[in-house]
Amino acid sequence: MTVTKGxxxxxxxxxxxxxxxxxxxxxxxxxxxxxxxxxxxxxxARARRATAVAALSTLVTxxxxxxxxxxxxxxxxxxxxxxSAAYARETLPKVFEGLWLNLRLLLVCGxxxxxxxxxxxxxxxxRGPVFFPLRVLAAAYxxxxxxxxxxxxxxxxxxxxxxxxxxGVTVDPVLLGGTALTLTYSAYxxxxxxxGIESVHPSQRAAARSLGLTNRQALRYVVLPQAVRRQVxxxxxxxxxxxxxxxxxxxxxxxxxxxxxxxIVGRSLNYTPYIVAGxxxxxxxxxxxxxxxxxxxxxxxxRAQGGAL
Numbered sequence: 378m379t380v381t382k383g384x385x386x387x388x389x390x391x392x393x394x395x396x397x398x399x400x401x402x403x404x405x406x407x408x409x410x411x412x413x414x415x416x417x418x419x420x421x422a423r424a425r426r427a428t429a430v431a432a433l434s435t436l437v438t439x440x441x442x443x444x445x446x447x448x449x450x451x452x453x454x455x456x457x458x459x460x461s462a463a464y465a466r467e468t469l470p471k472v473f474e475g476l477w478l479n480l481r482l483l484l485v486c487g488x489x490x491x492x493x494x495x496x497x498x499x500x501x502x503x504r505g506p507v508f509f510p511l512r513v514l515a516a517a518y519x520x521x522x523x524x525x526x527x528x529x530x531x532x533x534x535x536x537x538x539x540x541x542x543x544x545g546v547t548v549d550p551v552l553l554g555g556t557a558l559t560l561t562y563s564a565y566x567x568x569x570x571x572x573g574i575e576s577v578h579p580s581q582r583a584a585a586r587s588l589g590l591t592n593r594q595a596l597r598y599v600v601l602p603q604a605v606r607r608q609v610x611x612x613x614x615x616x617x618x619x620x621x622x623x624x625x626x627x628x629x630x631x632x633x634x635x636x637x638x639x640x641i642v643g644r645s646l647n648y649t650p651y652i653v654a655g656x657x658x659x660x661x662x663x664x665x666x667x668x669x670x671x672x673x674x675x676x677x678x679x680r681a682q683g684g685a686l
Contacts, residue, residue, distance in 0.1 A: 464649035468641050472654050475637035482555050482623040487616055489559045494566030501567070502574050522564035527622060531557045535629035554626030562619050569611045573604030610676065613669040617662055624658065
């Protein structure tokens with residue numbers, strides 16, 4: 378510690394300016410009180426105790442579940458049917474090969490869903506009687522596809538469109554399955570965007586108009602940036618769901634990760650490939666889920682501190 382002119386060095390400090398052991402002084406000369414140091418020690422002790430209790434309870438729970446499962450009468454047969462190491466080694470390369478299709482569907486459909494969902498949300502929030510038919514159509518679209526189960530939508534599009542034999546219309550199950558996914562998820566994403574747009578205070582639009590911006594410019598430069606920023610966590614959740622549901626395109630014959638596993642199951646009558654495919658999807662989903670949780674927690678902290686979103 379540097380002692381300025383007119384100040385005395387603390388008692389017990391040596392010639393090099395070191396504070397006494399345990400003083401914990403900062404560069405500005407602040408020395409934490411014994412009460413604060415004791416409180417910090419108690420806080421660290423509680424944190425260590427909580428961590429130890431959580432680890433112990435997790436271990437006990439895992440052991441109990443393991444004993445319950447392995448002691449079940451049908452466990453040997455279940456292990457052979459669902460957890461065969463030989464079939465797992467055979468399945469994994471084929472599942473990874475089919476997973477590439479799922480990832481491509483996620484990227485293409487995700488981008489299409491964001492664009493279409495934004496357009497539908499804007500259509501639902503347009504003002505003025507002249508836009509009434511557009512608002513009705515957008516509302517009917519979201520109500521219909523949010524109410525229609527995704528699996529039925531996929532069957533209608535993947536199996537029904539080829540049956541029409543329309544000229545120039547593709548019959549590729551991958552493209553048709555991606556179209557069905559886009560139709561369904563754009564309805565959900567449109568409602569997320571609409572909620573974000575309506576959460577922006579009207580004073581923001583009024584302030585933009587007072588500065589000379591048109592309605593379109595106010596929407597583009599003022600309202601939409603705030604709306605999208607506020608809705609990032611639910612949008613990421615929809616993206617996680619879309620990632621999992623890309624496996625449903627297999628009902629039309631597309632060989633993705635799920636279909637690759639299904640082919641092996643049909644040949645061997647062993648269900649281990651389904652477990653492998655499921656674990657691959659879980660491993661792919663967990664990082665995105667944790668990233669979503671991190672973004673949500675970060676935004677909550679900034680909101681609690683009164684900062685901008």
